[in-house]
Amino acid sequence: MIGKALIFMVPLLIAAMGGLITELAGVLNIALEGMILAGAFAAVVAVDLTGSLAAGFLAAMTASGLMAVLFSVTSLRLKGNIFVTGLAINLITPPLIAMVSKLLYGSGGVIRLSSGTLNLSQAESLLWLLFFTGAIWFVLRYTPLGLRIRTAGTDPDFLFSRGIKPAGIQSLVIILSGILCGISGAMISLKLGVFIPGISAGKGWIALVAVYLGFKKPFPVLLSCFIFAIAESLSDAAQGIIEIPANLILSFPYFMTITGLVLFSIAKKRKQ
Amino acid sequence: MNRPPKIIQFLIPALIAVLLLTGCGGKKGEEEKKSFSIAVFVPGVLAGSPTYEMMDKGVRMEAARKGATVKTVEGGFNQAEWSEKVTALAAEKTYDLIVSSNPSMPEICREVQKYYPDQDFLILEGSGKTDDQISTFFFNHRELAFLLGNFAGLITENRMEGNEIRKVGLIAGQEYPDMNNLIKPGFEMGFKNIDSAIELDFRVIGNWYDASKASDLATDMYAKGADIILTIAGGANQGVVSAAKNAGKFVLWYDSNGYAIEPGVVIGSGVIREDKAAMEMISRAIDGTLLRGSAIKAGVKEGYVDFIDDDANYLKFVPVAVREKMDRIISDMRSGSLTLPAGTER
Amino acid sequence: MSLKISGISKSFPPGGVKACDDVSLQLKCGTITAIVGENGAGKSTLMNILCGTVTPDSGHFSTESAPVVPGRPAGSAEAGIGMVHQHPMRSSSLTVLENVILGYEPRTGIFLTDRAEARKKVMAIQEEYGIELDLKSPCSELNSLQIQNMELLHLLYMNRKILIFDEPTASLTEMGAEHLFARLKRLREEGKTIIFISHKLKEVFQICDEIAVMRKGKILIHKAADELKPEEVAALMMGRREDINFPERKRPEGRKHGKRLYRLQGVGYRKSESRFLRNINLNIGEGEILGITGIRENGLELLEDIMAGMVHPHEGKLHFNGRDVSRSGPAELRRMGISYVPADRLNRGISRDSSIAENLILLNYKRMHKMGILIPSSIKKWTKEIQSTYSIDGEPQQPIRHLSGGNIQKVILSRELEEKPDLIIISEPSWGLDFNSRNRLHRELDRTAGRGTAILLISSDIDEILSLSDRIAVLYNGAIVLEKERTDLNRTQIGRAMLGLETGR
Amino acid sequence: MKDKNRLFGRFAGTLITLFAVFLTAVIFLLIFSKDKGDSLYYFFAGPFLNSLSIGNMLNSFSLLTFSGLAITVAFRADVFNLGGEGQIYIGGLFATALLLRYPELSGGGGIFLATVAAATAGGLLAGISGWLKARWNVDELISSFLLSGGMIHVADYLVTGPMSDRSSYLLMTGTISEAFHLSHLMPPSNLNISFFGALAAVAAMTFFLYYTKQGYELRICGMNREFAHYGGLNTKVYTILPMFLSGAIMGLAGSSAVLGVHHSTIKGFYSGIGWNGIAVALIAGTNPLAVIPSALVFAYLNQAASTAMIKADFPFELGGLIQAVVFLLISSKILAEKTELLFTFIRGKRGAGK
Structure with a gap:
């Protein structure tokens, strides 16, 4: 069970690390889902064309990175509402993929790979x-970039007073998160050797x-990903034993987060 | 206290201007000679759905042969919008026939027909009803599931050495009426036909695209003793294949030839000849021999659903003993000497 | 390093009021120079010019090594100029060490911070100047003094030679201030050039070598501290305003001591380490005008907020008409008959994007409806009436932001007065008003008090306080240092008290 | 003069955004469509070619008017409701449940009660977010989104599980009795009398905001909360009330779709109403009357994609793509500001030339 959870959580964690750095830099990153999907698609296409796993990952990072650029331009440069633009990235990805897929394969649907699937023990x-957790932890703690990211989120004016543009750091971090989402997406699709529209299935x-549940710290985020993974495998196993309506299970993450958010807010209010 | 913004004063003339500009462009004159015209309505999207693709392909091939025109419209996944779109197709009044494929379509089309009584509809995979004005064609899923169940039973029996658990799996994308009323009972009837001690492990993914979850579910099922899993989960099927490959176990494909997807892992496959049905029905419609409201039911005997037993991979990977037993059952069903007892039907 | 400022001028807006008017100053190495002046004297503008955040209209400044390109923060930084702000910024998510080095981290390779090197460097500075700070502690837990120290540490880490301290004691306790002074002396010994900006003359004379007085954008005097007397400096700062001569208020006979209405009892408010207000005791009776004055940073805003119910005190009680109102919000206070004209008129006193009418009816729209439906015609009629009574310009439907400052003040005042309150809390009523509107406003307040309304006038303008009040209280460093009848006070005494040089009750 | 420029700039900014959206549509259309002339023609003129398209466009207009108005109310009080989809779904579901449970109600009474039920359900769902904001300062933007997201899955469960219509192959609840169907205005199009309901809602909301005590209080709170607090208004109420109102109007969109179009709750029927409502409101700004032209533009956009798909070979994905592009650009402040500047500049020049 734990072993299975470990395998399951790799792409989830990598995307979460992308979400973590943007969150710390003060960017609410709704677009993770769309970026993961873009990565999953690009990876399969690249492996299909070249047969090389490395090319797949590279293409995934590029594609997701480009979506991230779009996200950062519309939200930071054009000053759009970050929630609305993030949502737009999630909305724009599936039809874009379908159209590219139609151009390449004549169909907007499932793309299967004959070879070159990724297998993680x-x-x-x-x-x-x-x-990944360690690397993000290290970057946040021991590099100049890490200090800038953390300050961009909490005290952008202070960062500006030290001669560094917070928006620049935020753009950079959004693009980094895009690259991480690309890796995450590539892992999802290459592990199965297939791209299916909607394969990201809410991982973002x-x-x-x-x-949020990991208090915006790398290792606690790792832990909360682990808990999700365990919960997921438990519910998979439970299907064979007891009946839990799938739709109700799907609503749990939402209610769990809102509970977490409320508790967080209460604690914050108490502190004041 | 605030005045309405200028926007209103600007927008309305702007809209009218757009209308006039585009309206003035004019439209090409009356249609020349009217050929038989067909609209294919896809309740969903073509991409990733082999059955809809087969229907579209079948219609188009036959139409091309007979000089009819075809227009395909995708309805998207929002069921609430299907009715509006079919109405719009019927309102064109240029289509001699609207073809679709989904058990839920007849009820939608019946509503549309109230306003456009002259419009003909043909629904493959339809749900029949007496005194209906909509032509339906439906495939005997119970028979297909029965055949696949037999094969699954034979496979798990065959792998008995050192294995006490006799179990087969079924993974569905979602629970829907045909799954619960036809496929699952038919499948169960099939493997019980081989050995009544075989158990079923039935699981649901919750959607048709989460291949990762499908893979995790399948891994769990294989670990708990299932030897072979029938997967009916759309795009997510691939997750089951990948799990089977890792576990060294088997997959049963449902509606189209799946042997080539992973030779040696997909060792059995059914087929629903939606293209064949589409071609024949369209042919009849163009010839004017398709009766309004006809409900055709087709099973193994009629050759519209079947177990594919002539694929090279099947011959290569399935043990002779299993194939021999399976051959008997298949030929009995094809000849009509083996029929299923009455059960829930659509 | 010495600093030479020559002929700096700056107007806001361009061509408007001169915030700096041909300022020239010479600051020597190893000295502490105080720049003193009232609010709006131009000190901050001058300092912002030195730091490069504001570009001067004319003039230039240079260190002994090279002239500084004005208007570029980086240029000033390179020249070695740095400022310890009154409210220093910081990154609450970083540790002290990270805060100090942020933006200028020593690196190993291009990607990594050389933490050991950074630590070594910062600790050396700490040792040299005796700045005690735990480098590992998170910034979010620091008090004001520690945050100030952290900013200083950053400037020293950056090797800045010319250090500006902007009101450094404003948010410090006395102990904190003592620590700071010791440090300043130390920095002077090290040969730094220090500019010390303050209102508090006591402090200035305690530690500064030279004093420059600024008023209305000009340097009036720049001399060694021991050549000057506090009284002299105070007089220069305040100026003699013979040009504006207010008739002093003559209280109507027989109203000498109205019924006691409003009372503050031991009110205190604490924010982080430093207390902002402590043990405030005040009384006001019917028909009385109590003037509360002081320099803005000494707790005037906070007192205003507390009295108006916008902020609740941490200790002590407020009583109105015998009822405890310490926990009452504005809604309740208004119901009880207290009106309030805030100092922050544009953000608190009006809704900028709403119309004049919508702003005027804030307090009495409840009386202008039939079954919950507002009657536009009666609102319009009433608004017009008020506008003509108080001679307020503009159409009722016009957005209020189009009005002049004086008209906006009239909108607020008329709205509050129309409520016929028992007590009005009015803060800085004549900010931004011209001479005539100011006089009209004072007459209006006088009349209102004559009708028996108690008026709590908060103002940092001594002339206003002197011309209107019956009794005057002076706030210094969060406490009342002087409270007497108007007749027992003169302007010098008040001025000295505002600077912390005189006490008495 | 300055104000006029600003208004004009805002308007021009909106036009430019819309122009960018249409341009994107045309570019993609030219790339992906085989019969480019037809696609273009039907994309622009399609919605007006027959009464069915006009009727469906007006129906989608009324639904978008509800959802746009709902967001506008929240904007007016300076709060943000991102839970439209869930509120529409739950609203529709409650209306359906009530009418399925009490089929013996009279037509008018049933419709009235169902509408009230829908508004209450949607209002409460959004109201929770408002309350959480007022009580613990929980960000209402995130909380409304999460609550709605969770409730969508619960509603999915109810629609496909306990409340599902066993005789139907569609994923939906049972069908309400014919007595409760809203009369259609242009059959067979979906246009029904809820069209007037939407216009009435706009009128009522305008009246509420500008002519009632509470409306005044709400607007003042939205304009400047500190000012409102200073004036003695209860600002917490005006965090909760606008969220409630916003959710309630979303609920009305749900009941209109159920009673007027689908006659049952179909899984996912909210899609295309909820999010587009935000875009409608972002264009309309804070003025409820401006929701009408704004919703009209979006209804036109939807219908254009839909008719072009049916009449020409307009690719299905393009519809989604256009919606996404609208979202990407619609909330941009810079586009509007830049055009405002441009216009101020041009006008200034012209003025100087005189």
């Missing part, structure tokens, strides 16, 4: 989990939830 999964939202 439990040990490798654990390694990747620790690597869950990742964002994990960021």
